[in-house]
Amino acid sequence: MxxxxxxxxxxxxxxxxxxxxxxxxxxxxxxxxxxxxVCHLVIDAQDVLITLVTPTADPVTHNAVTYWKVSSEPSDDPLAALTVRLAAAYGEPWMLKHHVDDVGQAALRAAQLADPTLKVGTQDMVLCTAGYLDAYVWEWTLHHLDLVTHLPHVAGPPASSLARCREVLEQIAGPFPASWSNEDVLLVGTGRRAPTEAERAELGDLAIPFVLG
Structure with missing residues (x-):
């Protein structure tokens, strides 16, 4: 948490x-x-707020690793086009910046107040609150990498978040070469960049999944 x-x-x-x-x-x-x-992050933060106030008595079915669906193909999310239209509707960047900070700070406060043992339901899954918030470390960290891809002047995600996401990915796909940085593991392992020839040789038969929400 x-x-x-x-x-x-x-x-x-x-x-x-x-x-x-x-x-x-x-x-x-x-x-x-x-x-x-950034508009997608608004929706993510809203989803966190909704889930944290959706308790259930049903048994836990998923954890921070099994929450994520794995496919060999990139996601064809029908909401992706809607997100682009919503982002354009904000008009001025400051409006979008204000909205994501507003709901994001609310999600931070809600997480800090949440009972980690409470079971919550989302997307036909049941997780304990601690497991759900742990799953979202993946979402925030990968999208932080997405944010800074072409913005080298903006700081990237924390080292501990990158390390945790590597742990999750390796539980799904298997171990990556120990010499690889956590960032390279995540970028290559989620298809965000293609491995170099040398990296491909090191990977061997390791499957490279796309990890999807």
Missing amino acids: DLFSLSLGALLKGVGELTDDDFAQPSGCEGWLVRDL
Whole structure:
């Protein structure tokens, strides 16, 4: 739960430091500008708020690892086009920046107040609150990498968040070469960049999944 706050807090700080010109730059999410990605973060924060107030008595069915669906193909999310339209509707970057900080800070407060043992329901899954927030460390960290892909002046995600996400990915896909940085593991392991020839040789038969929400 502490990593949830750390990773989301760092991401919100990064968004807060963006200039107006930064919003028009491409992000690490294929087909999305930075403004589209930030709009998606608004939706993510809203989902967290909704889930934390959706308790259930049903048994736990998923954890921070099994929460994520794995496919060999990139996601064809019908909401992706809607996100682009919503982002454009904000008009001025400061409006989008204000909204993501507003709901993001609310998600931080809600997580800090939450009972970690409470069971919550989302997307036909049941997780304990601690497990759900742990799952979202992946979301915040990967999208933080997406945010800074073409913005080298913006700080990236915390080292501890990157390390936790590597643990999750390796539980799904298997171990990556120990010499690889956590960031390279996540970028290659989620298809955000193709491995070099040397990296491909090191990977051997390791399957490279796309980890989807």
